[in-house]
Amino acid sequence: MKTKILFSDKKSIKKAALIIKKGGLVAFPTETVYGLGANALNPEAVAKVFEAKKRPHFDPLIVHIADKKFVKKLCRRVNKKAEILIAKFWPGPLTLIFPKSEIVPDIVTAGLKTVAVRMPAHQIALDLIKEAGVPIAAPSANLFGKLSPTEASHVFKQLKDKIEAIIDGGKCPIGIESTVVDVFSRTPKVLRPGGLPIEEIKKALGGIKLEVKTRSRKIYSPGQLKSHYQPLTPLKIIRKKKFKPPLNIKAGLLAFKKPKNKKFYHHIEVLSPSGNLREAAANFFSALHRLDKAHLDVIYAEKIPEKGLGVAIMDRLYKAESLS
Numbered sequence: 029m030k031t032k033i034l035f036s037d038k039k040s041i042k043k044a045a046l047i048i049k050k051g052g053l054v055a056f057p058t059e060t061v062y063g064l065g066a067n068a069l070n071p072e073a074v075a076k077v078f079e080a081k082k083r084p085h086f087d088p089l090i091v092h093i094a095d096k097k098f099v100k101k102l103c104r105r106v107n108k109k110a111e112i113l114i115a116k117f118w119p120g121p122l123t124l125i126f127p128k129s130e131i132v133p134d135i136v137t138a139g140l141k142t143v144a145v146r147m148p149a150h151q152i153a154l155d156l157i158k159e160a161g162v163p164i165a166a167p168s169a170n171l172f173g174k175l176s177p178t179e180a181s182h183v184f185k186q187l188k189d190k191i192e193a194i195i196d197g198g199k200c201p202i203g204i205e206s207t208v209v210d211v212f213s214r215t216p217k218v219l220r221p222g223g224l225p226i227e228e229i230k231k232a233l234g235g236i237k238l239e240v241k242t243r244s245r246k247i248y249s250p251g252q253l254k255s256h257y258q259p260l261t262p263l264k265i266i267r268k269k270k271f272k273p274p275l276n277i278k279a280g281l282l283a284f285k286k287p288k289n290k291k292f293y294h295h296i297e298v299l300s301p302s303g304n305l306r307e308a309a310a311n312f313f314s315a316l317h318r319l320d321k322a323h324l325d326v327i328y329a330e331k332i333p334e335k336g337l338g339v340a341i342m343d344r345l346y347k348a349e350s351l352s
């Protein structure tokens with residue numbers, strides 16, 4: 029199949045929505061990363077998502093909605109904490125886990141009794157969901173374990189000819205996946221740090237305790253698997269203060285701010301010259317995609333302060349590193 033590139037005009041959104049309605053796959057931009065969408069209520073369409081991504085096992089998907097009212101259809105129960113977070117952060121980069129209702133097919137939730145739901149803050153995503161008239165199940169639009177896409181070209185490179193269409197909506201403004209939170213367990217849990225800083229969630233819930241499950245051994249959420257988000261080039265996090273790469277290799281650098289010893293590196297990407305975490309998150313995956321294309325032996329990555337969006341960036345970096 030030849031993958032069509034569509035834009036965000038009305039006609040294109042209509043075309044994309046028709047593909048979804050007919051059980052096909054469309055990649056579309058959200059404020060976090062590009063998603064690979066299918067009709068969430070059609071199990072066969074959802075199965076195609078796993079096939080296109082080459083996921084070796086079924087992993088639960090996030091169901092995207094364009095209207096908060098849809099939560100009641102997808103979920104058996106909504107509690108007070110969920111209500112607070114929905115009111116404050118939707119549309120936005122926050123995914124909530126709910127007890128699922130009958131209408132959600134098992135393949136969407138990988139057999140779990142819970143479903144992940146999010147309302148994205150991106151006009152194209154919202155228009156597409158509304159026009160399709162169904163909730164859209166969408167993982168990030170990359171091949172399994174590979175770098176997440178924050179531009180249409182990243183999607184095209186990984187999934188061309190495997191999906192019907194890609195809506196090109198430019199760069200994703202946040203650039204890092206949504207924060208996944210479970211507010212139904214006794215102590216609310218952050219299952220994946222992401223585009224909404226954990227501090228803000230805590231504050232909205234009145235400063236109550238939040239368990240952060242990011243680097244625990246037990247896997248609560250399949251997205252916590254190590255070796256996710258991997259570039260093809262080996263990546264190493266710099267842990268020494270006065271680090272220099274070996275001279276006999278072609279090294280690249282993923283720098284947080286303006287780097288000091290530029291001369292040791294063949295290719296440098298700076299996430300945010302002024303050290304702004306939001307800017308760094310927005311540039312993170314694009315910078316890694318560029319480093320990955322630069323024919324390097326190793327990508328060295330500087331550590332980022334683990335506060336605000338820095339928590340989500342470092343989570344991705346640790347996973348990018350683990351198998352290399």
Ligand code: TXA
Pocket residue numbers: 058060061062063064087088089090123125137140142143144146148166167168169204205206207208219220248249250251252
């Ligand atoms: O920003 C995002 O979240 C992007 C855009 C496209 O919305 N989507 C995304 O999807 O990152 P994906 O499939 O790459 O990651 C979904 C995460 C995974 O970590 C998955 O394990 C978790 O959500 N998840 C989904 N359903 C779950 C459930 N019922 N219980 C626990 N975790 C769940």
Ligand code: MG
Pocket residue numbers: 167168176
């Ligand atoms: Mg993903």
